Amino acid sequence: MEALVVKDLRKDYGKLHALNGVSFSVHEGELFGLLGPNGAGKSTLIKIIPGTVKSNGGTVSLFGKPVDRKLIGIVPQDDSLYNELTVKENLMFFGSLYGVSKDKLNKVSNQLITMLGLKNKKNALTKTLSGGMRKRLNIGCSIMHEPKLLIMDEPTVGLDPESRRLVWKIIRDIHNRGVTIIITTHYMDEADMLCDRVAIITKGVVAAIGSPDELRDSAGEDVIEIETKSGQLDALLKFSEIIPDVTSVDIVYKTLRIKTFEAEAILPKIIKYSQKIGEELTNVNVRKATLEDAFVILTGGTAEIKKSNKKLSGIPKVEEWKK
Ligand SMILES: Nc1ncnc2c1ncn2[C@@H]1O[C@H](COP(=O)(O)OP(=O)(O)OP(=O)(O)O)[C@@H](O)[C@H]1O
Numbered sequence: 117m118e119a120l121v122v123k124d125l126r127k128d129y130g131k132l133h134a135l136n137g138v139s140f141s142v143h144e145g146e147l148f149g150l151l152g153p154n155g156a157g158k159s160t161l162i163k164i165i166p167g168t169v170k171s172n173g174g175t176v177s178l179f180g181k182p183v184d185r186k187l188i189g190i191v192p193q194d195d196s197l198y199n200e201l202t203v204k205e206n207l208m209f210f211g212s213l214y215g216v217s218k219d220k221l222n223k224v225s226n227q228l229i230t231m232l233g234l235k236n237k238k239n240a241l242t243k244t245l246s247g248g249m250r251k252r253l254n255i256g257c258s259i260m261h262e263p264k265l266l267i268m269d270e271p272t273v274g275l276d277p278e279s280r281r282l283v284w285k286i287i288r289d290i291h292n293r294g295v296t297i298i299i300t301t302h303y304m305d306e307a308d309m310l311c312d313r314v315a316i317i318t319k320g321v322v323a324a325i326g327s328p329d330e331l332r333d334s335a336g337e338d339v340i341e342i343e344t345k346s347g348q349l350d351a352l353l354k355f356s357e358i359i360p361d362v363t364s365v366d367i368v369y370k371t372l373r374i375k376t377f378e379a380e381a382i383l384p385k386i387i388k389y390s391q392k393i394g395e396e397l398t399n400v401n402v403r404k405a406t407l408e409d410a411f412v413i414l415t416g417g418t419a420e421i422k423k424s425n426k427k428l429s430g431i432p433k434v435e436e437w438k439k
């Protein structure tokens with residue numbers, strides 16, 4: 117059963133086509149990620165699903181029926197918590213907005229306070245919470261009415277690593293209760309770790325959809341990482357840049373990072389060249405592209421080879437060596 121089916125969704129803001137025919141499905145029980153550069157249309161999409169924003173065309177169905185707002189929980193990027201209410205009062209207030217019965221309000225809010233790790237803040241005024249605690253409370257308020265689909269817009273943006281981990285744990289806990297979840301995020305590690313599948317949205321359309329592994333495979337790129345004993349990488353960088361089939365080359369810390377679809381063919385050339393110039397390699401590693409690498413490829417970010425402008429001297433001319 118599909119939890120959500122979105123078909124050919126369109127949204128114009130004046131002349132701007134924010135959504136250009138977006139179609140995808142989210143399976144029941146799935147943790148689904150929406151990735152995409154700034155302005156891709158993710159938030160617009162998220163607002164259309166529950167009907168907060170009207171589309172200019174297309175359809176949305178939820179569990180095979182027209183959308184019932186009560187089945188959806190929304191965690192907007194900016195919260196609408198009441199500062200002068202306590203943590204528990206905010207939970208109860210948002211629960212009552214969604215028609216949760218009085219006797220249930222108390223029970224559910226107490227359960228959630230424990231799950232959110234806010235037990236010692238239960239009676240604290242919301243204005244006294246840290247950003248991370250606020251975010252957790254915001255998530256809690258959105259699930260007081262026990263929605264079947266939870267949609268979160270950038271749930272971990274601006275949080276420190278510890279707070280991010282706490283939010284991840286809460287997302288997993290909610291997911292383990294059988295709730296279907298959609299999150300948007302700019303953090304590739306987060307999408308990779310949390311999501312069963314992700315859709316990459318660019319310019320108002322779905323550019324790619326699949327599990328993080330499938331997206332890595334469809335991007336198809338490998339990354340060769342090389343370190344040298346001397347720490348000198350300029351000559352190898354210059355050499356790698358002119359090898360056909362190398363997509364991009366850069367130096368990250370003390371590692372030369374070469375992206376290519378032809379690692380097997382290219383690696384021997386680099387090793388041979390390093391021997392030729394007497395540069396001892398201390399580490400050579402070939403790995404699959406990360407989700408972030410795949411994202412850049414799938415959103416069309418790496419067509420060109422990054423050329424370095426550094427002037428180099430004392431290095432054998434590659435043309436000579438090739439002869
Ligand atoms: N209310 C609005 N009025 C006019 N244009 C809008 C409105 N909301 C969004 N847009 C435009 O629609 C496009 C998609 O915006 P949206 O907020 O959906 O992108 P996003 O993928 O969520 O981006 P981000 O990653 O920065 O949050 C952008 O060009 C944006 O400027």
Ligand SMILES: [Mg+2]
Pocket residue numbers: 158159160269
């Ligand atoms: Mg957004």
